[in-house]
């Protein structure tokens with residue numbers, strides 16, 4: 001597999017591995033692109049490269065990481081090693097510092113001053129419930145004004161005018177901590193948005209950590225990520241980005257932005273958010289715009305699956321050193337699957353208890369055997385249907401603390417957690433072995 005250094009080299013890897021869906025048919029940025037991309041993710045067809053977007057001068061890429069198969073390609077490992085790699089790169093002692101370079105391809109084209117017009121950016125309207133054109137696939141790059149360290153994160157941004165966006169930021173995000181730590185917390189705060197990136201940077205930006213997430217991206221690639229100084233802001237921006245938007249956050253100049261499809265699968269509410277004033281838009285020649293379909297697989301993969309599976313596995317392996325875990329994207333981060341070689345009849349419930357305590361978001365835990373594919377939703381459904389005695393194999397924990405946006409919880413996040421032992425209870429009744437047909441590559445059987 002060739003080396004991944006930027007979005008373009010990743011697209012080549014996806015193409016070589018049959019994980020790229022190139023959409024040459026004309027597609028509109030209003031809903032249609034997101035509809036097609038959501039289907040590509042749902043069917044695990046491949047990442048979408050839309051080359052004929054009717055209302056965009058540039059191609060649009062999405063679905064960088066929407067399955068473990070694609071996460072493995074992005075991380076340069078086997079599917080079974082994804083958690084291993086994530087565990088290693090999340091350990092701050094393995095971080096690799098970014099490298100400052102003098103120039104970057106995104107400096108090839110630039111607009112500043114009176115020429116700035118956010119209409120230059122092909123920003124789709126994704127879901128039908130969304131409140132406008134939202135940038136969803138940009139990584140926000142900021143710098144700690146006191147310690148000087150960098151930070152990556154995601155912030156949805158609603159286009160408000162030719163020069164302004166509404167900038168969504170939760171209370172406890174590092175970028176907010178940064179601007180509040182200054183002598184004048186209300187003063188404009190410089191940031192940059194990097195769009196069209198090596199998936200290592202996309203994965204790192206989804207991690208909540210008190211160090212610069214570029215160290216994680218460097219650990220994934222085994223070398224420092226190249227960064228370059230902004231044209232108008234003092235921020236070190238990934239040099240291999242396709243497009244860069246620089247500007248100033250105005251903490252007190254607020255406007256309503258929203259709603260947008262949320263990670264839990266409903267539309268969130270509108271927020272009264274700080275605004276972002278654009279000071280430069282830059283792009284490399286023939287750039288590729290990148291977007292994330294909100295409230296869908298990639299959103300959940302980057303925020304809830306990849307950064308959390310290592311911790312979940314640690315909790316569960318404390319009880320069973322060979323157990324495997326998965327947080328499936330269709331469970332929105334609220335569901336965890338534990339896969340074991342079943343031995344003692346009570347162990348699955350103990351493992352479920354450990355998993356429920358591993359992360360506040362985890363509310364439902366299903367424990368399965370090795371003969372059930374933990375990455376396939378239909379397989380989990382089969383185990384629930386055929387291996388669960390609903391009176392004996394389930395326990396509930398009422399009034400447990402969960403995430404405050406959990407749709408089953410009250411306004412403070414209190415809900416009922418549940419553990420389900422969906423393993424085969426041979427001691428209850430003997431059914432022999434399960435019917436299995438090995439997966440087949442159908443391309444050699446079907447006519448193209």
Ligand SMILES: Cc1cc2nc3c(=O)[nH]c(=O)nc-3n(C[C@H](O)[C@H](O)[C@H](O)COP(=O)(O)O)c2cc1C
Nearest residue numbers: 153154155156168169170173174206207208302303
């Ligand atoms: C696709 C995606 C979109 C997100 N959108 C937002 C957002 O609009 N506002 C926000 O405050 N956090 C959002 N988040 C969460 C943070 O960006 C993320 O948790 C990040 O790790 C914050 O880390 P930091 O506090 O270290 O910067 C999003 C996360 C993902 C994966």
